[in-house]
Amino acid sequence: MRVLVCVKRVPLTGGRMVLTENAQAIETRHLGFTISPHEECGVEEAVRIVEAHGGESVVLTLGPKEAEEQLRDAMALGMDRAIHLVTDGEEWDPQATASAIVDAIREDESANGPFDLVFFGNESADGGNYQVGIRVAYSLGRPVATGLKGVTFEGGNVRCEQEVAGGRDVYVLPRPAVVGVLEGLNLPRYPSVPAKLRAQRKPVESRTPSRPESRLEKVRLVVPEGQGKEAVILGHGPEAAPAVVEVLQQIGVA
Amino acid sequence: MVIVYIEEAGELAQQALAFAHELGEPLHALAAGGAPAVAGVETIHVAEDDVFASHAPAAIAQALVELVERLAPTAVVAAGTERGNEVLAHAAARLDVPFSANCVAATAGDPMHVTRVRWGGSLLEDARLHGSPKLLTVQPHAVPAAENTGDEPETEAFAPTLSEGDRLVRVVERVAAADGGISLADAKVVVSAGRGAGSPEGFGIIEELAGLLGGAVGCSRAVTMAGWRPHTDQVGQTGTKIAPEIYIACGISGATQHMAGCKGAKALLAINTDADAPILASADYAVIGDLHEVVPAVSAELRKARGD
Numbered sequence: 001m002r003v004l005v006c007v008k009r010v011p012l013t014g015g016r017m018v019l020t021e022n023a024q025a026i027e028t029r030h031l032g033f034t035i036s037p038h039e040e041c042g043v044e045e046a047v048r049i050v051e052a053h054g055g056e057s058v059v060l061t062l063g064p065k066e067a068e069e070q071l072r073d074a075m076a077l078g079m080d081r082a083i084h085l086v087t088d089g090e091e092w093d094p095q096a097t098a099s100a101i102v103d104a105i106r107e108d109e110s111a112n113g114p115f116d117l118v119f120f121g122n123e124s125a126d127g128g129n130y131q132v133g134i135r136v137a138y139s140l141g142r143p144v145a146t147g148l149k150g151v152t153f154e155g156g157n158v159r160c161e162q163e164v165a166g167g168r169d170v171y172v173l174p175r176p177a178v179v180g181v182l183e184g185l186n187l188p189r190y191p192s193v194p195a196k197l198r199a200q201r202k203p204v205e206s207r208t209p210s211r212p213e214s215r216l217e218k219v220r221l222v223v224p225e226g227q228g229k230e231a232v233i234l235g236h237g238p239e240a241a242p243a244v245v246e247v248l249q250q251i252g253v254a
Numbered sequence: 255m256v257i258v259y260i261e262e263a264g265e266l267a268q269q270a271l272a273f274a275h276e277l278g279e280p281l282h283a284l285a286a287g288g289a290p291a292v293a294g295v296e297t298i299h300v301a302e303d304d305v306f307a308s309h310a311p312a313a314i315a316q317a318l319v320e321l322v323e324r325l326a327p328t329a330v331v332a333a334g335t336e337r338g339n340e341v342l343a344h345a346a347a348r349l350d351v352p353f354s355a356n357c358v359a360a361t362a363g364d365p366m367h368v369t370r371v372r373w374g375g376s377l378l379e380d381a382r383l384h385g386s387p388k389l390l391t392v393q394p395h396a397v398p399a400a401e402n403t404g405d406e407p408e409t410e411a412f413a414p415t416l417s418e419g420d421r422l423v424r425v426v427e428r429v430a431a432a433d434g435g436i437s438l439a440d441a442k443v444v445v446s447a448g449r450g451a452g453s454p455e456g457f458g459i460i461e462e463l464a465g466l467l468g469g470a471v472g473c474s475r476a477v478t479m480a481g482w483r484p485h486t487d488q489v490g491q492t493g494t495k496i497a498p499e500i501y502i503a504c505g506i507s508g509a510t511q512h513m514a515g516c517k518g519a520k521a522l523l524a525i526n527t528d529a530d531a532p533i534l535a536s537a538d539y540a541v542i543g544d545l546h547e548v549v550p551a552v553s554a555e556l557r558k559a560r561g562d
Contacts, residue, residue, distance in 0.1 A: 013510045015532030017377050026377075037475070037492040037511075095352055123339075123355075125491065125511075128372055130355045131343035138347035143312075143422050146343075147336045161429070165437075169309065170427040183492040184485030187478075215352040217365070217382040224378050231524065231534045237543035238551035244523065245555045247539055251500050251521060253443050253467055254556060 001055030002112065003046040005119040006101060006133070007035040007074060009067040010126045023220040025091075026126075035070050038121030041185040045151055046119055047078035048186070053153070056080050058115075060104060062097055064089040068204060075199035076191035083108065084206040093214040094127070098135035100209040105140065114176050117158060122146055122180040129216075137178035145171045146180030255325060257387075258283050259318060259332040259341060260298075263290035266333040268399035271295070273392040274331040275400060277362045283407070284321055286314045293404040300411045309337065310424035315344030317414040322349065327387050329366070334391035342389050351385035356393040371396070374491035374514030395518060436470045438487065438494045443469025443502070444519070446489055447477070448512075450505025450527075450545055454482040459549045460504060466556050472496065474512050490515035504545035508533025525549065 011031040018027040035043075046057045059074040061067045062085040071082035085100050092100070109115065118140075120133030130146075137144030150161030150168065160171040160179060173179075191199075234243040248254035256274045260267050260283050271294055274281055281295040287306030289298050301317035318341065322330065330345065332338035334356040346353035358378065359369040365382035371393050372379050383390065438444060445464040451457050457471065464471045472489040473482070489496055490512045497518030504525045506512060513536060516522065524537040525548050534540055541548050 013373065013376070015508050015510065017373070017510060093352065095350075122336075125374075126372055128356060128374065129353075130339035131346060131353055134340070134343040135347045138344075141419075143419070145423055146311075146340050164428075165439075166428075167431040168429040169425040170429060171423055172426055173423065184478075184488070187481055187485075215384040216354055217384065219367075219380040219382060221372070222369075222378040222380060224375070226535055229536060229538060231537035231540040233529075234523075234539050234541050235543075236541070238547045240541040240543065240548060241551035241555035244539075244541060244548075244552045245559050247521075247523065248467065248500065248556070249559075253469075253499055254559065 001049060001053040002115045003049050003055065003057045003117050003119070004060060004105065004115040005039065005042045005046045005057070005074070005079065006060050007039040007043065007070060007121070008061060008124045008126070009033050009063045009070045010036055010124065017223050019221055019223060023222070024218070025221070033066070033069060035074070036121045036125035037183040038123070038181055039119075040188045041183050042119035042121060042181050043074045043077055043079060044186050044188040045181065049117070049153070050080070051078070056112075058083060058108070060101065061085065062092060062100055063087055071204055072199045073191070075202045076196045077189060078195070081202055082204040084204050086206050086208045087211065090211060091127075091218060092211055093216045094129040094131045095135065095215055096212045098132045098139065099212070101132070101136050102139040103209065104207065105136070116175045117151075118142075118176075118178045120178065120180045122148070122182050133178055133180045140178070142176050142178050143173040144178040144180070145173060148179055148181045149184050151179055151181060151185065255280050255282055255327045256329045256331060257318070257321060257325065257327045258295065259314075259330065259338065260285045260290045260292055261333065261335065261337055261341075263292050263402075265399055266335060266394055267292055268402055269394065269397050270331055270333040270338075270392045272400035273357070273360070273397050274329070277329055277360065279328060279362075282325065282327070284318055286310075286317060289409045291402070293402050293407060294400055295407045297408045297410055300409060301414050302411050303413060303416060305416065305421045305424055308425035310421065311337070311340045311344050312423045313414070313416050313420045314341050315348055316416055316420045318345045319348045320412075320414045322387060328362070329388040329390065332391050334393050338391050342391055346389050349389075351387065351389060352383055353389040354381060354383045355391050357390050358393050358396040360390060373510055375517060376510040376514055436468070438470045438472055438489070438496055441470035441496065442499045443467040444472045444489065444496050444498045445469055445502040445504065446472030446474070446506060447504040447545060448474035448506040449476045449480070451477070451482070452546070456546070457483065459546070459553070463502070463549055463553045463556075466553055469498070474506055474509075503533060504549055506533055507531045508536060
């Protein structure tokens with residue numbers, strides 16, 4: 001079984017968004033980095049699939065050279081090797097991102113055979129474009145299901161489950177296939193110290209694709225205006241309880 | 255002309271129609287399987303095929319592509335729901351055009367100027383959308399809904415030409431959920447806590463208060479990642495988006511990940527030891543104090559008020 005997971009390096013945002021002076025990005029001087037939460041579950045699922053069925057798990061990212069940190073993190077969780085499409089730090093639009101990923105997949109598959117399953121996060125935490133995985137699936141001529149909280153192998157197929165009001169909707173796709181997954185698919189493990197050390201020695205293949213013109217072209221980022229709220233302080237400690245109940249009664253829920 | 259893809263009639267469809275109307279061109283609609291009850295468009299094009307008996311994103315996208323080729327619209331708009339975004343992404347891949355998801359504003363032109371949300375609404379992006387037609391979805395609850403009044407639109411049925419591949423990705427089964435009580439998304443009251451609850455057992459006082467108010471229990475992402483609560487309880491950008499009459503957030507600092515999930519709350523009460531916690535900037539009411547003391551006191555006070 002060969003499984004690929006595509007991930008994106010994003011800042012670990014705290015309580016307030018602060019932008020760089022040119023409003024092109026979040027100011028990250030004081031922030032750590034991670035991958036999108038949905039993708040963490042994709043990594044965990046890929047590791048579990050290879051643990052259960054054997055084969056190889058590969059993690060891919062398109063991002064600046066610093067994104068190697070996220071590839072190492074994924075390998076510390078059990079991914080076998082990594083492909084890094086190195087950018088100069090400029091953001092790529094979804095079409096350009098998909099096209100570079102397709103080229104990398106084709107190249108890897110021509111040497112190693114097809115990936116049975118390619119995982120994407122349903123949408124990235126930062127861009128939220130909801131489309132890279134679907135575009136990659138179309139370019140490769142493979143079926144794609146998205147918004148998934150269940151991915152299980154059934155013979156030559158993959159059973160995909162979506163949470164909907166009142167239950168779960170099920171899709172059954174033949175492999176090879178592409179899936180877009182959501183957080184809640186599983187509970188990702190934490191890496192062990194030996195696994196982190198092993199990850200430092202796992203192979204990272206890098207390539208430097210060139211960025212095409214953006215067709216969804218970012219002009220600037222804007223921090224939305226706050227609601228300008230000033231919280232009414234109902235009190236301090238347990239003595240505030242009567243004031244809280246009064247508010248609940250006013251709203252009509254007590 | 256602008257085509258609006260209607261997944262189902264309702265509030266979000268009316269918001270998408272209002273957004274599309276602002277582009278200043280005649281509106282047509284596409285629906286799959288049957289005509290939704292929407293007004294304010296000239297024609298509803300209804301794609302007919304047995305595959306549309308359940309959700310089939312690739313087939314809907316193919317129907318949309320056929321309609322685009324026949325009618326040559328300047329833009330295609332849909333509600334920015336999970337399935338609205340999915341169908342437009344499929345169509346964008348088929349047409350090889352850009353797609354701007356979850357917009358809050360757009361100005362007609364080429365390129366089209368759009369404002370879209372990032373980080374689940376914690377940031378906005380001004381962007382230029384190239385290509386033809388322009389494909390975009392509308393961020394839910396970001397624009398007012400159009401009234402569903404006006405002349406009854408004409409209905410035109412058509413049978414799109416679907417390949418085996420187009421029919422492949424479709425819902426083949428619906429597994430009913432076990433009745434899990436009040437769902438977080440629909441609850442009128444949500445009481446939640448973060449890591450400050452201290453342990454899985456620490457949620458006992460949260461469950462008690464939620465129970466007294468007929469509400470649901472929520473939690474932060476840190477809590478689900480620690481394995482204390484199931485992911486179905488998580489409020490946030492990658493959890494459930496809630497819209498209760500009041501959201502009682504206990505020991506939750508107000509990280510953007512969490513706040514993206516509770517923007518829909520009509521009122522927010524924060525219970526926090528830190529008077530400078532970011533959540534207070536979004537709160538209507540606050541109690542400064544330890545949730546372990548304040549929450550049981552509120553439960554006791556509620557019982558007293560009810561004469562229990």
